[in-house]
Amino acid sequence: MNLANSALLTDLYQLTMLQTYHAERMQETAVFELFARRLPPEREFLLAAGLEQALDYLENLRFATEELDWLAGHGGFSPQFVASLEDFRFTGSVHALPEGTAFFANEPILRVVAPLPEAQLVESRLINLLHYQTLIASKAARCVLAAPGKLLVDFGMRRAHGAEAALFAARAAYLAGFAGSATVLAGMRFDIPVFGTMAHSLIQAHDREEDAFEHFAAAQPGNVVLLLDTYDTETAARKLVALAPHLRERGIQIRGVRIDSGDLAEHARRVRGILNAGDLAQVTILASGDLDEYRLRELLAAGAPIDGFGIGTRLDASTDAPTLDLVYKLQEYAGLPRRKRSEGKATWPGRKQIYRQRTANGALTGDCLGLEDMPRTGEPLLVKVMENGHRLAPSEPLDIIRDRVRMQLAALPPVLRAGRGEPPYPVEIAPELRELAARLDQKTH
Amino acid sequence: MNLANSALLTDLYQLTMLQTYHAERMQETAVFELFARRLPPEREFLLAAGLEQALDYLENLRFATEELDWLAGHGGFSPQFVASLEDFRFTGSVHALPEGTAFFANEPILRVVAPLPEAQLVESRLINLLHYQTLIASKAARCVLAAPGKLLVDFGMRRAHGAEAALFAARAAYLAGFAGSATVLAGMRFDIPVFGTMAHSLIQAHDREEDAFEHFAAAQPGNVVLLLDTYDTETAARKLVALAPHLRERGIQIRGVRIDSGDLAEHARRVRGILNAGDLAQVTILASGDLDEYRLRELLAAGAPIDGFGIGTRLDASTDAPTLDLVYKLQEYAGLPRRKRSEGKATWPGRKQIYRQRTANGALTGDCLGLEDMPRTGEPLLVKVMENGHRLAPSEPLDIIRDRVRMQLAALPPVLRAGRGEPPYPVEIAPELRELAARLDQKTH
Structure with missing residues (x-):
């Protein structure tokens, strides 16, 4: 049945x-x-x-x-x-x-x-x-209108109201203009692009943050997006600048970083500065954490140098x-x-x-x-x-x-x-x- | 799969x-x-x-x-x-x-x-x-605490976030102390009591409201709960008083009525009066329509003579x-x-x-x-x-x-x-x- x-x-x-x-x-x-x-x-x-x-x-x-x-x-x-x-x-x-x-x-x-x-x-x-x-779809469209030209990804599965909601949220967000979803099964079912980076647990399971970055990059050479805020966001960005030449020698490019806590606009500005000074201007910055169309408008109005957003709980439950x-x-x-x-x-x-x-x-x-x-x-x-x-x-x-x-x-x-x-x-x-x-x-x- | x-x-x-x-x-x-x-x-x-x-x-x-x-x-x-x-x-x-x-x-x-x-x-x-x-379960427990001794039923399937949410809401509300759910499949899956009355469409599909009441009662002799507010709540209550003796002759008891719109406390008081005067003191009054623990407290504080509540959208999406x-x-x-x-x-x-x-x-x-x-x-x-x-x-x-x-x-x-x-x-x-x-x-x- x-x-x-x-x-x-x-x-x-x-x-x-x-x-x-x-x-x-x-x-x-x-x-x-x-x-x-x-x-x-x-x-x-x-x-x-x-x-x-x-x-x-x-x-x-x-x-x-x-x-x-x-x-x-x-x-x-x-x-x-x-x-x-x-x-x-x-x-x-x-x-x-x-x-x-x-x-x-x-x-x-x-x-x-x-x-x-x-x-x-x-x-x-x-x-x-x-x-x-x-x-x-209606909520997602508001996010799309709030952040023209930005990469938007549905991150909401865990706090969607059940399995069907998670799958349908991925579909509805995609049809409204999101780039895709983190929910793997939605990718398989609806043939929509899936996106994913790493969680804090991968960093925490390593004794040194830089080891976690290096191991992740080596295992995922085509999709290196590193999470910076497990301990200290700017310190992590500097570790990444130090790591990048070694990765480059092995043919691995860092594609992006993700910031998930604190003052996202301020961290993004500082991280952008560190990356640019470290010859990593092409690395994109993604942000996540309690985002919705209101926060997107604020962040972009504040000139935050953020290229993409993971939008989760507030999208999948349409919390407002x-x-x-x-x-x-x-x-x-x-x-x-x-x-x-x-x-x-x-x-x-x-x-x-x-x-x-x-x-x-x-x-x-x-x-x-x-x-x-x-x-x-x-x-x-x-x-x-x-x-x-x-x-x-x-x-x-x-x-x-x-x-x-x-x-x-x-x-x-x-x-x-x-x-x-x-x-x-x-x-x-x-x-x-x-x-x-x-x-x-x-x-x- | x-x-x-x-x-x-x-x-x-x-x-x-x-x-x-x-x-x-x-x-x-x-x-x-x-x-x-x-x-x-x-x-x-x-x-x-x-x-x-x-x-x-x-x-x-x-x-x-x-x-x-x-x-x-x-x-x-x-x-x-x-x-x-x-x-x-x-x-x-x-x-x-x-x-x-x-x-x-x-x-x-x-x-x-x-x-x-x-x-x-x-x-x-x-x-x-x-x-x-x-x-x-946490939301439902608040409703239970707000309405001690009242019959509470989950009515939320239609605006739950998908099929799984509807089923799980029925289960969670029941374990928190609700009497059951309107969602039939939840009854089959989790062996919890299911409740149901009638919708406005049944009344509308008949030319005369009293015919709808009579046909419904005859087809459901063990579970006669009639919806009063399709056209005018108090007029409907009076039709029911007129109908009750005929039903009684056929061995059919009216168990309850439901009110779904308007000032629920005021309608309940008037309907209670009409029913009591019409020798229908044993007929219970159920209310529904945008209810949650805040409205339950208000209605009961106002002394509304309501015996049971259908709680839907605001429960299954925990809207607050x-x-x-x-x-x-x-x-x-x-x-x-x-x-x-x-x-x-x-x-x-x-x-x-x-x-x-x-x-x-x-x-x-x-x-x-x-x-x-x-x-x-x-x-x-x-x-x-x-x-x-x-x-x-x-x-x-x-x-x-x-x-x-x-x-x-x-x-x-x-x-x-x-x-x-x-x-x-x-x-x-x-x-x-x-x-x-x-x-x-x-x-x-």
């Missing part, structure tokens, strides 16, 4: 509702849309990500025998209902934003059209998959905004638009489309959230990606998505690129959508 | 260091300890969790053929080194805090003693496993403190204590033990962090759980861990139980440990 695609990777209430739909023969077509109710105050835009895994989930979803046995033994489900799940498949269609597309509050990034039980069961895992990669208010709501059932009216949580009904407006040179000027069957000015962003439970196109290569992100980020209004939220990106609600909502509100239930 | 136990689920630098250790034949015994450098300002104590999965990882760790092939093709690793990984096994010993034990800054929760390469490779995944469950500064550091190699001295990140060297002091009635009064071979007053907390790569005891049943947590929470100083951090829990550093650190600091490297 594959954990990632398990049919029981869902909330129990989906199954109790499916049992009701089964008893009442409620199998008509349902339309659900997945969107962010609002953006966190720390985000001016989001980047859609995770569609690849969401489609894989829908295509492969079925109940394993042991899952059906467990449900039968659970006590809450009738034998007839459990038997009906044996042939459960997702047979619906999906519209979605291509991965890497920028989006805003209330804009659907996914629409599922399927018989009600199918569209219902998949809610929990679809949100789970799209939420996390969207969260990380660790969740998004992403929801999946019924918008239509059996041909009729539906609207939830809960206080503070009301939704826009019907099958919607995002119409994006641009200037002649491609800069984004605003979106209109309208109905799919009443086109507005602008490019419609949601495209059909699945029909009858099958994908309509092969997986998008990550490099294509990276190119899309690059163009998206370049086209955003400068105030958003700079990480400021005022004025917010304009998203107009089409009048026909407002009218539909008002009409539904007059119905009693 | 099992994702959770993959040998490539690690940082690349572990493998570049292993290549160095291989080249230099550095195979002597290393001692690493895993601890929190500091607690987040929002936490007064942590609960150790995740040991079960950590031991499972260590016991089953090996390189799959496809992983070795990938490493061979990566370019950074010599054929001899890759060949040496074929027989890689973890053969070391492990000391650890039993799951559910409260701990504080600088106190090791795990100690690994193994040949250096083995102890090194496992760093990333050991932190990843222990970090997340410790994070969630989404990561812990958990690290894994070399403390001894080849028989000699080691110390990292990086600015702000210096560690206490040697094999340590936590000695916990209690009053006669079991209340905790303080810990002493000392050396294992120089016992101090108090109960030593770290116990040996693995030797020669094999567990010394079978998995601990979750109910045993729950009992331990209950006792731990009851024994904490009242100020910590109340969620206040002043005065902090006293952890004394033993003088012999300070002397050892000072002695190592005089060495040059």
Whole structure:
């Protein structure tokens, strides 16, 4: 049984509702849309990500025998209902934003059209998959915007929330413009570049720091990046200057150094001076340690001579905004638009489309959230990606998505690129959508 | 290949260091300890969790053929080194805090003693496993302390960071004292109770709310919990009062209602009044929607008549403190204590033990962090759980861990139980440990 695609990777209430739909023969077509109710105050835009895994989930979803046995033994489900799940498949269609597309509050990034039980069961895992990669891609994009031209690497596996988060963070950061990840399995799975230097333990396991540098360089001649801050950063830089000629005689170049603690800007300046004076001007400086887009902006504003950054914990857990208010709501059932009216949580009904407006040179000027069957000015962003439970196109290569992100980020209004939220990106609600909502509100239930 | 136990689920630098250790034949015994450098300002104590999965990882760790092939093709690793990984096994010993034990800054929760390469490779995944469950168990314990006697259920799967996080959050919350989780697969995997009601979509898919209530109740006669806030909470409560006699005639009892939006305390009071007046005093009220320990305290302080809480996003992502500064550091190699001295990140060297002091009635009064071979007053907390790569005891049943947590929470100083951090829990550093650190600091490297 594959954990990632398990049919029981869902909330129990989906199954109790499916049992009701089964008893009442409620199998008509349902339309659900997945969107962010609002953006966190720390985000001016989001980047859609995770569609690849969401489609894989829908295509492969079925109940394993042991899952059906467990449900039968659970006590809450009738034998007839459990038997009906044996042939459960997702047979619906999906519209979605291509991965890497920028989006805003209330804009659907996914629409599922399927018989009600199918569209219902998949809610929990679809949100789970799209939420996390969207969260990380959006955070990573902020880092990319904060440090143009710098090498950025995901270092966050150890404090990502579990194995899947670590792998998906590597993928989402890469598609948002990171150079790669330290997580080896992400390299194997997604074919993204992996990066790695050394840890303090290698230095500590040697009696002399210079021996550790030399042994590491000899064992890794093609990738010599040395960690300077185990004891004293500048002393270590001087040891390296002394060591470099001996390594050069053996044909080994030092490629870079890493600084992981203290005042990174000040250490980088001093180390740069020591390296340059020691004929090591080509050696790059990497920094790490509690970094995020805010620290990157500070360090670069302070003129820190740092060439690359390892960004870990604060990326993989998106610590300043660790969740998004992403929801999946019924918008239509059996041909009729539906609207939830809960206080503070009301939704826009019907099958919607995002119409994006641009200037002649491609800069984004605003979106209109309208109905799919009443086109507005602008490019419609949601495209059909699945029909009858099958994908309509092969997986998008990550490099294509990276190119899309690059163009998206370049086209955003400068105030958003700079990480400021005022004025917010304009998203107009089409009048026909407002009218539909008002009409539904007059119905009693 | 099992994702959770993959040998490539690690940082690349572990493998570049292993290549160095291989080249230099550095195979002597290393001692690493895993601890929190500091607690987040929002936490007064942590609960150790995740040991079960950590031991499972260590016991089953090996390189799959496809992983070795990938490493061979990566370019950074010599054929001899890759060949040496074929027989890689973890053969070391492990000391650890039993799951559910409260701990504080600088106190090791795990100690690994193994040949250096083995102890090194496992760093990333050991932190990843222990970090997340410790994070969630600690957050869940705060909710338990905030709402004594209330039914608490994990509702967080959809915004947990991936599939593994969702499953581990359910486990960690349960061991910390939650009644169970909505995540079905967690119920199957960990044998913990699962809970579920209904979503707004079931109501919306019906033309009349009362029909939705009736159909759901008929299909789930043993578990009728109805969601009230799709349109208007109090109107829905009145519909339920009208419906109850008809259901009773069919032998169906309404067990509970759920409120998910608006002013939860005020709605709960009004709904309680409507239900009591309608002869439904036995129907319980559940609340959900952006809840955490702070909101629980507010709601209960306001006297809200709420019997149970579904706690989701803010639990599974521990949103007020989404990561812990958990690290894994070399403390001894080849028989000699080691110390990292990086600015702000210096560690206490040697094999340590936590000695916990209690009053006669079991209340905790303080810990002493000392050396294992120089016992101090108090109960030593770290116990040996693995030797020669094999567990010394079978998995601990979750109910045993729950009992331990209950006792731990009851024994904490009242100020910590109340969620206040002043005065902090006293952890004394033993003088012999300070002397050892000072002695190592005089060495040059």
